[in-house]
Amino acid sequence: GAVVSQHPSWVICKSGTSVKIECRSLDFQATTMFWYRQFPKQSLMLMATSNEGSKATYEQGVEKDKFLINHASLTLSTLTVTSAHPEDSSFYICSAETDWWEQYFGPGTRLTVT
Amino acid sequence: SQQGEEDPQALSIQEGENATMNCSYKTSINNLQWYRQNSGRGLVHLILIRSNEREKHSGRLRVTLDTSKKSSSLLITASRAADTASYFCATVKTQGGSEKLVFGKGTKLTVNP
Numbered sequence: 001g002a003v004v005s006q007h008p009s010w011v012i013c014k015s016g017t018s019v020k021i022e023c024r025s026l027d028f029q030a031t032t033m034f035w036y037r038q039f040p041k042q043s044l045m046l047m048a049t050s051n052e053g054s055k056a057t058y059e060q061g062v063e064k065d066k067f068l069i070n071h072a073s074l075t076l077s078t079l080t081v082t083s084a085h086p087e088d089s090s091f092y093i094c095s096a097e098t099d100w101w102e103q104y105f106g107p108g109t110r111l112t113v114t
Numbered sequence: 115s116q117q118g119e120e121d122p123q124a125l126s127i128q129e130g131e132n133a134t135m136n137c138s139y140k141t142s143i144n145n146l147q148w149y150r151q152n153s154g155r156g157l158v159h160l161i162l163i164r165s166n167e168r169e170k171h172s173g174r175l176r177v178t179l180d181t182s183k184k185s186s187s188l189l190i191t192a193s194r195a196a197d198t199a200s201y202f203c204a205t206v207k208t209q210g211g212s213e214k215l216v217f218g219k220g221t222k223l224t225v226n227p
Contacts (some may be wrong), residue, residue, distance in 0.1 A: 006156075034214065043202060046158070049199045093156050095215075103215060105149075105157040 004096045006106035021079045021109045023094030029074035032095035038091040050077045076101050084113040120218040128226050135189040135221040137203030148188050149202045195227045
């Protein structure tokens, strides 16, 4: 089946630094990838839609200058949390969409900002 | 308000019992999907049911869809401790020409051995 990986699986960083999270579709090409954030005991909230070769589309309330998304190839999208603060601590999940419109999710990245 | 609202929020049952989770949504849909999330892990797609389908089976899972009531249910039969997870329904929302999944709050299922 379609497999999506994320790296790193967890990261701890200091306030003010930037962190990059990678999302890869391992055995299929994904024109579209999605980035979600999940706070403890809450549902997933879509942050942005990442389209290969074009700018990402951000959901209302998500700062595009803070959460930089790059979808440089059909198998890789990256999310960079710039100038991270403790309130950015969360579980970040990406998903990749297949040609037959199914989303496969990565295992998630736990970000802790101290 | 959010598309896709599950109930109950939490469900605790004994191994071997059946677990039923419900999802309601507000706008018309093309399909509805159910996902499972183990604690601290990513989502696993369980099943997709299209708007013209009323029931779908996959192993011990049975999903029903009632478009007139805008609701869906997920039934897990003969539950196992390994079924302990959060379960989310998701619908597609079209906005600005693009489609995206919108998730409900989820049902936390605990299956006690």
